[in-house]
Amino acid sequence: NAGVTQTPKFQVLKTGQSMTLQCAQDMNHNSMYWYRQDPGMGLRLIYYSASEGTTDKGEVPNGYNVSRLNKREFSLRLESAAPSQTSVYFCASKTDNTGELFFGEGSRLTVL
Amino acid sequence: DQQVKQNSPSLSVQEGRISILNCDYTNSMFDYFLWYKKYPAEGPTFLISISSIKDKNEDGRFTVFLNKSAKHLSLHIVPSQPGDSAVYFCAASGASGTYKYIFGTGTRLKVLA
Numbered sequence: 001n002a003g004v005t006q007t008p009k010f011q012v013l014k015t016g017q018s019m020t021l022q023c024a025q026d027m028n029h030n031s032m033y034w035y036r037q038d039p040g041m042g043l044r045l046i047y048y049s050a051s052e053g054t055t056d057k058g059e060v061p062n063g064y065n066v067s068r069l070n071k072r073e074f075s076l077r078l079e080s081a082a083p084s085q086t087s088v089y090f091c092a093s094k095t096d097n098t099g100e101l102f103f104g105e106g107s108r109l110t111v112l
Numbered sequence: 113d114q115q116v117k118q119n120s121p122s123l124s125v126q127e128g129r130i131s132i133l134n135c136d137y138t139n140s141m142f143d144y145f146l147w148y149k150k151y152p153a154e155g156p157t158f159l160i161s162i163s164s165i166k167d168k169n170e171d172g173r174f175t176v177f178l179n180k181s182a183k184h185l186s187l188h189i190v191p192s193q194p195g196d197s198a199v200y201f202c203a204a205s206g207a208s209g210t211y212k213y214i215f216g217t218g219t220r221l222k223v224l225a
Contacts, residue, residue: 004155031211042118042217043156043201050211058212090155094213099144099205101213103155 002026006091006104013081013111021076021107023091031094032074033101034058034066036087043090049074081111115139116204118216126224131189133219135202138183142204142214147176147187150199150218159200160187192223 004025013019025032034046035058045058049068063085065077074093078085088108092101117136125131135145143164148156162169162176162185169176175188189196199218206212 033213035215040121040217043203043215045212045214048211056211059214092155094211098161100146100158100161101148101156101203103157105155106153
């Protein structure tokens, strides 16, 4: 019972490098989300996708791009990583009936 | 501007006693509220939710209260257990047509044995 799967779990980047965080869910949910968690800041919404083919900005979208590749997959891309993007990133998907979010285990990113 | 606020970064409670975690929100369009629990190195897990048509929802040891006029919700855990020690986040979502879920900054609960 996989739920929401994120890869990679850990990544170290140098400033200016690019990378993509992958997320896949097997629960047939329409909506998917990317959050970042920083000490004292809680979980902040980066981007979300209400359904396949749509994406919208959240609270902190600058420096990120997303792709809703299909109903299962929602990727987050950092085109030119900055130290301020050092964080733990969480992907989530939402049930259509109860509105509950299911989270992945997180991806810890360090930008040097 | 923080739309969902948890003003207590941490809380310590004796085992068996009640834990009360508080959350305030500023956006009157929020109509669905959730609580999540998070252990270190894991993703947040859903605990309990409440819609704005209710003022209370109960699930076992966990009860969420919503005071719409004060834009305030609270999570009560009775009795508290050491396994409840975690970070708790409240979250809010707006009226139908929006899919944004906004989270608070979290409260770290420590239940002392």
